[in-house]
Amino acid sequence: MRLFFSLFFLGFTCFSQNVDFEGKVLDAKNKGPIPYVNISFLNTLTGTSTDEEGHFLIEISKEFLEKDVHISSLGYKDTIISAKAVYDAKELLLSEATFKLEEVVVSKGLGDAQVLNPIASYDITSGFDSSSTPWVLALYFPNIGASKKQLEKVTVFFRHKNEFSRERSKFRLRFYTVDPITKKPLKDLIQKSLILESVKGQEFTSIDLGALNIPMPREGLYIGLEWLFIPFNWYKKDEMDRLNNKPTIEDRFAPTFGGVYTQNQNYKVMIYGMGQWQEFKVKSQESNQNFIPAISMKITKTK
Numbered sequence: 685m686r687l688f689f690s691l692f693f694l695g696f697t698c699f700s701q702n703v704d705f706e707g708k709v710l711d712a713k714n715k716g717p718i719p720y721v722n723i724s725f726l727n728t729l730t731g732t733s734t735d736e737e738g739h740f741l742i743e744i745s746k747e748f749l750e751k752d753v754h755i756s757s758l759g760y761k762d763t764i765i766s767a768k769a770v771y772d773a774k775e776l777l778l779s780e781a782t783f784k785l786e787e788v789v790v791s792k793g794l795g796d797a798q799v800l801n802p803i804a805s806y807d808i809t810s811g812f813d814s815s816s817t818p819w820v821l822a823l824y825f826p827n828i829g830a831s832k833k834q835l836e837k838v839t840v841f842f843r844h845k846n847e848f849s850r851e852r853s854k855f856r857l858r859f860y861t862v863d864p865i866t867k868k869p870l871k872d873l874i875q876k877s878l879i880l881e882s883v884k885g886q887e888f889t890s891i892d893l894g895a896l897n898i899p900m901p902r903e904g905l906y907i908g909l910e911w912l913f914i915p916f917n918w919y920k921k922d923e924m925d926r927l928n929n930k931p932t933i934e935d936r937f938a939p940t941f942g943g944v945y946t947q948n949q950n951y952k953v954m955i956y957g958m959g960q961w962q963e964f965k966v967k968s969q970e971s972n973q974n975f976i977p978a979i980s981m982k983i984t985k986t987k
Contacts (some may be wrong), residue, residue, distance in 0.1 A: 702743050723742075800825050810942075833983045833986065838857065840857070856910040888978075920935060921934050921935075944978045
């Protein structure tokens with residue numbers, strides 16, 4: 685069975701005039717461009733991302749200029765501002781987020797490694813792709829046991845689509861602490877921007893994290909996969925319009941992340957889009973398994 689869960693909702697509105705919503709996002713302090721900033725129109729399913737030079741461009745309905753946009757980027761304060769103000773200025777300045785670094789004690793690993801959510805390629809029968817607005821797909825990893833642990837490696841699996849003709853696509857890997865009350869992702873655990881690639885013909889990509897000395901928080905953590913709506917990742921997909929049952933062409937953005945079913949109820953999936961986190965839950969036909977992104981994490985015990 686091949687199923688793909690597109691992270692968007694249906695909506696249909698007819699507008700009479702479109703405009704180019706274009707500009708640059710810059711660091712408020714040094715005026716340098718900020719790459720891979722996600723920009724979403726609130727209360728809609730429309731958004732884009734800045735490219736490597738901090739530039740963004742998206743065609744929108746003129747009515748969207750009356751809305752607010754949510755600006756999100758790792759290491760910077762989340763910002764909500766009038767779309768009209770951005771459209772007129774053609775430039776947006778972001779201020780760095782206040783980030784208090786916890787004291788990190790580099791401890792010697794004990795060599796006792798464990799892989800959380802181990803995955804084999806044949807387990808992957810479905811996937812997650814994205815349309816309309818940038819999303820972050822996050823999987824919760826619990827911290828079980830009293831011993832101290834450190835993150836060593838993360839592996840992300842993919843499902844490749846024939847419609848995407850390029851050899852590579854880019855995405856950002858993020859790590860979040862857990863809100864002790866809501867159990868949702870709370871804050872970025874590290875401020876380093878980790879841009880990874882999905883390569884055609886390769887079923888997964890891995891990143892070694894040992895040098896970053898990332899401790900496993902007591903409450904566990906979320907690993908987030910952030911889509912980037914940049915031209916490098918764009919492709920078109922032929923679809924059937926669910927409203928009128930007619931063929932339509934839809935903009936999509938790679939990569940397609942692999943998905944697996946698991947009986948382990950500790951793994952929880954959240955989606956971040958349009959400025960808020962929402963729970964994502966899809967069960968198997970037997971209702972005893974949850975569908976989750978195919979992410980494995982290797983940890984080691986430390987002193």
